[in-house]
Amino acid sequence: MKSTSITCRALALAVVLAASACTAPVQPRSAVPASPTPRPSGVAALPAPTGRHPVGHDILHLTDRSRTDPWEPAAGARALRVTLWYPARTREGAAAPYMSAKESELLLKGGRVGTAAAWDVLSRTRTHAIKDAPPAGEPGSLPLVVLSPGWTKPVSTLTALAEELASQGYVVAGIDHTYESYATTLADGRIAECVACDFDTDFGFQSRVVRSRAADVSFVLDRLTGSAWSGSGLIDPGRIAMVGQSLGGASTIAAMTGDPRVRAGVNMDGTTYARIPKTGLARPVLFLGNPAHTPGGRDLSWERDWKLLTGWKRWLVFSGGEHQSFTDTPLMGTALGLSSTAVLTGPRAVELTRTYVTAFLDRHLRDRPGPLLEGRSAAYPEVTFCSVAAKSCR
Template identity: 55%
Template sequence: MVLSPGFTWPRSSLTGLAEDLASRGYVVAGIDHIYENFATTFPDGRVATCAACKNINDDDFGQRVIRSRAIDIPFVLDQLTGPRPKWKGSALINPARVSMAGQSIGGAATPETMLKDFRVRAGINLDGSLFLPIESGLTRPFLLMGAPSGDNTWKRDWEHLTGWKRWLVVKGALHPSFTDYDMLLQQLGADLGGGLKRTRLMDITRKYVAAFFDLHLRGKPQPLLDKPSPHYPEVHFCAPSATNC
């Protein structure tokens, strides 16, 4: 599976999630989107900086980033699973069980990527506003999971997710809580103002993301995704008509 980080953030911002998925037997590819994060160093020593940052105030900026990432992901998949794969462990990848998750605009790019590349069987958006509307129905499994921000784009596009879907809101979470940063900053003594302390949000994210992929890639039943759990009272099941989200 591929993980796509937020704008300007490196792939390492999703290390905690990547490590957990790898420990469960998944092959995980974290992506640095060149010219979108502050700095990417190539093997030969060249450094690419954030060329896209100069356009961040453009009205269609979010849409352009999403379209760009929907090109990046298929390219990475081609490099990993094509006839001459660039990774020596490529034989471990099952091309029939490819998935994607992303945080912030990386999550927002997930449905567009799935619509462009049918190899991606299941997707997760972790707290990303859908700058680019889902204009045609997405029939494959999709999970929306985020902070209680009242994002109207999720409500707008909910009906266009026509396959298996869930919308989970985590009370006490903030936008960076679905990365490593909230947890690490708390360890350094900083407080971003979220209501979940220490590793609680990381534990929740790992548990629900793994349950989603185990269900849709491995066919293992996941009661956790059917209804609220007493073990995770912070997680609320939502829909456009819900009033508690």
């Protein structure tokens, strides 16, 4: 089987330092200056989830025999690793690993992150989910949320959000899109590296990726709402949403346009390479962006798509944020001994992401509307509401 350690040229981002500049006014509460030379702490810790449910963690290896792997045809059928976070019956047990030592090494080397810490440092990140804990819930009672990560990144980089959603009563299915990440451990223990990185400068590459990921999502939904997991019977197949960051956000829009089971979607800072049909998309969509995603800014894809979103929609920007502010990445700087240029601190970025994504999902999967998505909040002054007509966020 082919493998590669080639770093992606056009789209690769350093695992800790984000690429997007901050152009919006910053809020005083977030203005904590980063140390220019932080000392590696050797370990990072995710913020504890705030919901009432214990969080369980499981991993499924699923094979879609209806299609050949789009990046590595010699591998045969498309094989996927799906990480599950869910309400659990117990808080007792071993904490789930964040990632393996080899995955940590390949991710840091692939992202060209120079660090004084050991290459396995990310594998020692402290999580809150209990490995293999039995799931809890009544049959057909739990909404399902699919997560899709950014380009070259494993879905573990969205763990803080996943744990929070599970603690709030959601089943969360994070998909590692094989051969699109620097490291994905397969069912037999082999690690698939980023074969797709060989093609990342090809014309139309991003559109090809989001189409492939949309197919991954539909297959995973087939299996999860069937009998692929011991807790499948707890899932309500009528309440499914998707959340993605960067290329995963673009893939959220692609999945929604192709699969009506995805009732609502959140695009976190992802250029929408997937085109919405001219007939429009009537299901709820939330855009969460950094200041580069202000209307009239550098990325015009959201503005292009806005008029085609004919259902409930919001466009929010995190002042002082950057591209990776919607992931766990900003939490890892101290452990790696690296600084960030972001004004929005890691813990605050995680808090904002968790809060607004949960509010969106509660509204559209649980019929629990609240004021948070209706306008500016004094508790979260960094979050601005954008107007396409005014080409501004306030």
